[in-house]
Amino acid sequence: MPEPQGNTIPTDSIPSIIAALSPSSHSLWIQAWKKSNIETILSQKFSTATISVLAPDNTALTAAGYTADRIAAATTSELDTLLMYHTLIGNLDPTLLRQGVPLQFAKSLLQDASLAVGLSKSVPGATFKGTEIYSYRHAVQMAGNDLMVDGKRLTLGNTAKIVRGWVLPVNQVLEMPRHQMKQWLEADGRFSLFLKALDLISASYEANFNMWGGYWIVYDAVDPSFQLDTKKYYAGWIPNVANQLMRNTLFAPTDEAFHKAGIFNAAQLETLNNRFNYAEAYEGKPTLDSMLHLHMPAAAEMDMPFDDNWYVTGVRIISTPTPANTVFHSDILNNTLLGNYNLNAGGGSDKKLNLTFDRTGASAITVNGIDSETPAATITEADRMTLQGPVHVVDRLIIPGSFKF
Structure with a gap:
């Protein structure tokens, strides 16, 4: 300065x-x-x-x-x-x-x-x-x-x-957030399939990974109330704790985004989510949350040797005390700033954002996974404010190239 x-x-x-x-x-x-x-x-x-x-x-x-x-x-x-x-x-x-x-x-x-x-x-x-x-x-x-x-x-x-x-x-009054991310999605009405997917993922974590202890190695040694408490609420990999928040960004896919990927109902989501078990996790086969994890930049990952694409935002942060900022408003969604962005700023293994951005025309922003084989998603509504951070509404799923239906 x-x-x-x-x-x-x-x-x-x-x-x-x-x-x-x-x-x-x-x-x-x-x-x-x-x-x-x-x-x-x-x-x-x-x-x-x-x-x-x-x-x-x-x-x-x-x-x-x-x-x-x-x-x-x-x-x-x-x-x-x-x-x-x-x-x-x-x-x-x-x-x-x-x-x-x-x-x-x-x-x-x-x-x-x-x-x-x-x-x-x-x-x-x-x-x-x-x-x-x-x-x-x-x-x-x-x-x-x-x-x-x-x-x-x-x-x-x-x-x-x-x-x-x-x-x-x-010349504007600033929009003040009134809801947590999940509450905002529920109130909006356009995200029923995404919310169903989060519920299925939550149930699978509960059933398969014993979130109340045991497998959560870091929870045995550290008070889990630091960032999130899984004994309270969890929505897929979106922390939904009653009174403890993590600031983050969500690229929220509408029901129409799922339709473009050939997913029209809860039964299809359940079929995808039924891949969730220990053997498949250890072998690294993709599951429902692996398909969706790029929709939220995660400053954390599971502290377990399973599928590296399974994100539980808030766990790794305990062993990585200074994660990188993951609040991305629309004015910084570009490859110059985020093209090689490391989510673990405080040490530990590099975890890249793995998203690529483009601007079409005067203002439209597209986002996709770096290795995605599907068309890029367009942000149709940007910077909707929630207590955790901005929600950007997208018209397609951001599917990693490694995910196969």
Whole structure:
């Protein structure tokens, strides 16, 4: 990062957050800010933090339903949530961002104390593992003069330095995740075959691998509550623990995607899944989850000598305390960034992403396995936000070349 240049601006000449915004374009944001408890929250809980406020303009807030009347009728809690979600911890200096600061994940002020995410802290000779309270966060980088947030392109207004950091006027309200991945799939209605496949995979893991101990070598030595607890919930290889989340990305295949692969009903999925047994696993023959595993980049794999294509996200992470980031919004889905991406950044054997991307036309993105023999999947809907991370809806299955029906 380049050294700061120019003279220091006297603090008394730097505006407050409200004073930095134009009343003509941001009267609704100012109204919400004044009615909320955000100033108290900042002074009591984040008194020393540098902040960057993404302030949607009146047009954006109105489109999202935040009219003057709604803001007037809203509870302070509702407004606190909106404002905290758009207030990020850290210095998003637009000048520095334009100079090529790489993608960064910035926590917002908004947290959910009922949820936890894994946390590792390494010191010489030891790694301590545990959890921390879930913070809603955003993936941020510049694209020319526009600000990319969670894969969405935002037009920046006149940014302003404030006492605590920066105000960045934007033209969109950020989408806030409300559900875990599996809940989102269930509520949507387009993914019944994928959900059935996950249920079948879960049942097979339960029946064949004794997930409550024994074969889970790492679970005998380490408290499994670090990243996920299989005694609670599991959805195929998507961690679906009630209160412990892993951040990840899902390429979600619709029912139509299964139809294109010749799969139309649960009976066909059951036939594929019936391959699941110890002998076939040891011999490395493909099973149902081997067909689907490329749909979620896995920062972990089973800590067992069986089929290397069977992923259980969250197990290997215990022995690999610093896995690579696997939250991929649409703006970084390209081979330049992800073409040789190693999922085990913290050591251990290399585990490549094994996906290849292409952009057709102005915006359409295709994704496929590196060795896939089937047509590439097109992302028909990108960056749908869940608590774990983005869901990209795809119109075909991403089938590894090694999988044979």
